[in-house]
Amino acid sequence: MDCLSTVISIVPRLPPAIDGVGDYALNLARQLRKDFNIQTHFIVGNPTWQGASEIEGFKVSQISDSSANNLVELLSGDRASPVLLHYVGYGYAKRGCPVWLINALEQWKSQNSEAHLITMFHEIYASSNRPWTSSFWLSPLQKNLATRLVGVSDRCITSKQLYAEIITQISNGKHSQVPFLPVFSNVGEPKQVSPLSERQKQLVIFGGVANRIRVYQESKADLDQVCKTLDIQEILDLGTPTGQTPQSIGNVPILELGQLPSEKISEIMSNAIAGFLNYNPDFLAKSTIFAAYCAHGLLPISAKSSNSDTDGIKAGEIYWHPSKNELKHVKMLEAIANNANSWYSYHSLLSQSENFFHVLNVYA
Secondary structure: OOOOOEEEEEEOOOOOOOOHHHHHHHHHHHHHHHHHOOEEEEEEOOOOOOOOOEEOOEEEEEOOOOOHHHHHHHHOOOOOOOEEEEEOHHHHOOOOOOHHHHHHHHHHHHHOOOOOEEEEEOOOOOOOOOOOOHHHHHHHHHHHHHHHHHHHOOEEEEOOHHHHHHHHHHOOOOOOOOOEOOOOOOOOOOOOOOOHHHOOOEEEEEOOHHHHHHHHHHOHHHHHHHHHHHOOOEEEEEOOOOOOOOOEEOOEEEEEEEOOOHHHHHHHHHHOOEEEEOOOHHHHHHOHHHHHHHHOOOEEEEOOOOOOOEOOEOEOOOEEOOOOOOOOOHHHHHHHHHHHHHHHHOOOHHHHHHHHHHHHHOOO
């Protein structure tokens, strides 16, 4: 078997666009190059993306239009390298139905007997019981496309156990074991984390604009309670300015720090004691915000709670829900922060790089 030297990675978008899937793919490519000397050739699947033809030494190609022929032509330039598709339907088509993408991959596989496709399912398909939403009407088509993609993929990986079970069900016996790897931090992973007692009494609110607005609109009372309980002196708002960030919560000032380099965000998180988010607790394994908090040894605080133990994430053990989990002593918070950091370590970027290397190297 030859040693794997190049991977073709299909992504919706890359920086400078703000795109969690693109950030994930770029971080993974960096780690594969660092750990295993594997180069990545990116193909951007969104024709409206505007960016350079090279990022950090990685070659970047882009489809000129959303057509199967365009992608097949790009893939035909390298018949030896395995293809790693980062799949989220809405990244490749406005309504989440990238028919052109699935057609292209089926055509490419039929024309190239040596072709190998590994699909990382960041999403599978949408579902809705609300007839006024497009996902209600388009869910059957999205599911059909996902089923076809599962069928044409040689290996499938995903970020949630539920998704892994769905992939197994729709694969008609092809994929009996689908590994699921909760997402890693897109803003670094400190090799060592300091105990909470040695940190500043600062609380971080991190993530995209919509996520942070949800915190300020829906969780002010919880946030105020948390700040009083933990004696928080400052709230640090990290990300593109929301335009709706209050100046303070209770008597605690909010410092709106804006967009910062990953290294600076990592430094700030390493010195703060807690990170707050308002996110569906059953989907925390898919949250890069939650991953960043766990990676940096912060106490993850969730405005919402779940009674289930989903993807190994349990309220009161891996995150703190202030309304549900009564604070009995400070050591309890330290224990939750340590548990969260330990849970994260099993699927850190370093760990996932090894997993993807072994999967990809099968096809070298």
